[in-house]
Amino acid sequence: MRLERLELVHLKLPLVHFFETSFGRVTEHETIIVRAESSGAVGYGEAPASAAPSYSYETVRTVWHIIRDFLARKLQGVEILKPGPIAEIFSSVRGHNMAKAAVEMAVLDLLAKLDRKPLHVILGGTRDEIPTGISLGIEDRIGDLLHGIEKALAKGYQRIKVKIKPRWDIDVLTEIRRRFSNIPLMADANSAYGLSDLDHLKKFDEFNLMMLEQPLDYDDYVDHAKLQRELRTPLCLDESIRSYNDGRRAIELGSCKIINIKQARVGGPYNAKMLHNLCAKSNVPVWCGGLLESGIGRAHNIALATLPNFTLPGDISASDRYYHEDVIDPPVRVTPQGTIKVSNEPGIGHAVLEDRLQKYCVRREVVLP
Ligand SMILES: [Mg+2]
Incomplete structure (x- = not known):
């Protein structure tokens, strides 16, 4: 499988109730969704990095930068058969695990959907x-x-x-x-x-x-x-x-x-x-x-x-x-x-509502090709 298109969607989701940890309080959650397309199927991944470098040094903006400027181009024209090699392809980029994870999740969901098998x-x-x-x-x-x-x-x-x-x-x-x-x-x-x-x-x-x-x-x-x-x-x-x-x-x-x-x-x-x-x-x-x-x-x-x-x-x-x-x-x-x-539908087992992605989207960009 070769990726035909990789797109990033930055979401801002309002929380039902504020969530407070020892870092502080949040009332909305920012996250990056990765959409990976091939042969008419779409796989989805997520980097729940949030707006501030509190839990991790990564933020939604660093995730965006790392995927757009480094990870996406490493996948250009690469034949992907299983998720393991993705982690290896990305190994020359240090850290930024949430960015890497989101792309790998999207690819894995896509492979599972093309194979008509549930992710689990x-x-x-x-x-x-x-x-x-x-x-x-x-x-x-x-x-x-x-x-x-x-x-x-x-x-x-x-x-x-x-x-x-x-x-x-x-x-x-x-x-x-x-x-x-x-x-x-x-x-x-x-x-x-x-x-x-x-x-x-x-x-x-x-x-x-x-x-x-x-x-x-x-x-x-x-x-x-x-x-x-x-x-x-x-x-x-x-x-x-x-x-x-x-x-x-x-x-x-x-x-x-x-x-x-x-x-x-x-x-x-x-x-x-x-x-x-x-x-x-x-x-x-x-x-x-x-x-x-x-x-x-x-x-x-x-x-x-x-x-x-x-x-x-x-x-x-x-x-x-x-x-x-x-x-x-x-x-x-x-x-x-x-x-x-656990859903037994192919891939992540739940349909993604594209209109909801659009509703909560603050920016989106195609990063491959
Ligand atoms: Mg914990």
Whole structure:
């Protein structure tokens, strides 16, 4: 298969409710959709980079620049038979994993559609239904968060993740445990602490958390390993794991016991699968994280989460958790049992609504040919 056309679409999607992490608050999400065309079919990928370099150094503008000025031309006239070689074609560009991932996702969706197979079959998934949890942001009042947890549990979500930061942590977790003593609960700090907070972080052990996610620096392994030796609570790494080799380093050093795999962060589905396989071999369970993706990135995450070592519920929520209108049809829905049924339609398994892409588009450009 040769790509006949590659197009970038920059979307600005209004959120149902603001989302706040230790980086700050957002009320809309900016993301880049990649459309890849060949033989009358269209494949879609997504780089959920957002407007600011907070979670990652990448932004929607760097993604645009890297795909338009570097990645697209590497695909000119290249015969593509499977996704692995794409990661290799891009290896001379350092970093910029979200840009690479979005192109690879689009190519993979296109290959799957041309082959008339669902994405999860192409990836080697083993589940037709995946367990899911929800990630709840920092609120103005603890009561608002408790209300959000109650609503999420009523919808069936299998585990609750709360975002924490200094001064929105111990009191919040104490209140949650007072009200919901047995729910599967975890906390994500997005690097808001340092090793100097060791005594404070040790207090987290009393909350019986499934895991504490990325408490220390976004590029650290050594301090996390020191912290893990002091805590009973398993640590999970997110931001620190940008590649297969980062996963290997973290596992060898004992920096974590669980890994959150985001295909956008690790450079695409091929690298995500390699990392998944390494974790499976090393008895490190994984789960699929989210970056406020539109339905396109969400559908890719669902397909990835069908791989066998995704044993923990991920952050792949229903479309209406973040957006009034999704860009896919049908939208992603969560069953009352807190699962998502995997589509067996070809490719990402959901039709992309081109009129919705246009409605939320702030700019678009054909970058190949
Ligand atoms: Mg995280």
